[in-house]
Amino acid sequence: MSRSLTKLQMQVIGVLWERGEATVAEVQAGLKPNRELARTTVATLLSRLEEKGVVAHRDRGREYVYRPLVTRVEIHRTMVRAFVDRVFGGDVPTMVKELLGSEMVEPDDLRQIRTLLAERQAELDRTASIDNEVDGPAEDP
Amino acid sequence: MSRSLTKLQMQVIGVLWERGEATVAEVQAGLKPNRELARTTVATLLSRLEEKGVVAHRDRGREYVYRPLVTRVEIHRTMVRAFVDRVFGGDVPTMVKELLGSEMVEPDDLRQIRTLLAERQAELDRTASIDNEVDGPAEDP
DNA sequence: CGCAAGTGTCTACAGGTGTAGACTGGCATG
DNA sequence: CATGCCAGTCTACACCTGTAGACACTTGCG
Numbered sequence: 001m002s003r004s005l006t007k008l009q010m011q012v013i014g015v016l017w018e019r020g021e022a023t024v025a026e027v028q029a030g031l032k033p034n035r036e037l038a039r040t041t042v043a044t045l046l047s048r049l050e051e052k053g054v055v056a057h058r059d060r061g062r063e064y065v066y067r068p069l070v071t072r073v074e075i076h077r078t079m080v081r082a083f084v085d086r087v088f089g090g091d092v093p094t095m096v097k098e099l100l101g102s103e104m105v106e107p108d109d110l111r112q113i114r115t116l117l118a119e120r121q122a123e124l125d126r127t128a129s130i131d132n133e134v135d136g137p138a139e140d141p
Numbered sequence: 142m143s144r145s146l147t148k149l150q151m152q153v154i155g156v157l158w159e160r161g162e163a164t165v166a167e168v169q170a171g172l173k174p175n176r177e178l179a180r181t182t183v184a185t186l187l188s189r190l191e192e193k194g195v196v197a198h199r200d201r202g203r204e205y206v207y208r209p210l211v212t213r214v215e216i217h218r219t220m221v222r223a224f225v226d227r228v229f230g231g232d233v234p235t236m237v238k239e240l241l242g243s244e245m246v247e248p249d250d251l252r253q254i255r256t257l258l259a260e261r262q263a264e265l266d267r268t269a270s271i272d273n274e275v276d277g278p279a280e281d282p
Numbered sequence: 283c284g285c286a287a288g289t290g291t292c293t294a295c296a297g298g299t300g301t302a303g304a305c306t307g308g309c310a311t312g
Numbered sequence: 313c314a315t316g317c318c319a320g321t322c323t324a325c326a327c328c329t330g331t332a333g334a335c336a337c338t339t340g341c342g
Binding site: 006007010073076077079080081083084086087088090092093094095096097098099100101102104105107109110112113114116117120121124128 | 222225226
Binding site for chain 1: 298299300301302303304307308309
């Protein structure tokens with residue numbers, strides 16, 4: 001479950017993530033700044049997302065109130081993984097390399113990324129040292 | 142030029158990248174380990190890639206020899222950019238965060254990424270200091 | 283010379299996506 | 313009660329992608 005979503009689908013479920021839940025009209029309004037879509041179009045999109053199992057609705061009077069069934073982070077992870085597999089054969093460092101070369105990373109981004117990386121590394125180091133007790137020494141001289 | 146490619150399209154052009162150029166039959170053979178596709182299917186795929194402008198062919202006797210018109214790195218960059226825009230609204234740090242949280246990054250990957258990052262930062266720092274010398278406080282000469 | 287083998291072309295179809303009009307039924311208001 | 317607004321449903325259509333069969337043409341081989 002929780003397949004990859006297209007840009008438009010992301011925008012639609014994005015409105016739901018922002019608000020917690022929303023009617024078709026509210027989603028349509030929430031999309032407004034970016035796209036002008038007919039109400040029925042939004043309804044179709046939501047129905048299809050429901051078929052895919054990523055959103056659900058409940059009745060409220062004569063209208064439906066949709067809510068997301070998957071979190072943003074879940075979708076993100078699924079999609080990043082699929083993307084890296086698809087395009088880079090699962091090779092994350094290569095992807096990072098292209099990313100850094102693509103002129104879409106600002107110095108400030110870089111700082112943030114380094115921080116994240118340090119955190120993640122600390123985490124892994126902790127795990128690794130626990131592993132070492134069981135596993136024996138690593139290959140690093 | 143050089144839109145995003147699907148997984149299958151990546152595999153097809155991947156054969157061309159590997160070999161420099163190839164006939165339909167060669168591409169079909171090159172795909173073999175992964176997918177069994179009819180010759181006409183491969184031919185269709187190549188024609189469509191040609192329409193998109195990412196490959197071209199020349200005649201050699203009665204067969205076509207296809208070659209890539211874009212490099213792997215170009216495609217990678219285009220696709221990473223499109224992906225980050227589509228899924229993360231262009232927010233690279235967020236993507237990296239999800240990436241690191243997605244359990245697909247090994248300690249060794251982490252080391253490589255940190256190195257890349259350091260290099261890139263050094264590069265940006267150089268550029269920044271040059272800018273400062275020329276640019277000073279305001280941006281208008 | 284005639285035919286098999288190999289090659290490109292055309293056409294087709296199913297499934298997904300973006301987009302929306304036409305249709306239907308209920309509810310509020312005059 | 314009648315009428316129109318508003319919400320959901322159905323149907324449709326164009327375009328992209330994956331897949332491939334039916335055809336036509338060329339050429340090497342017997």
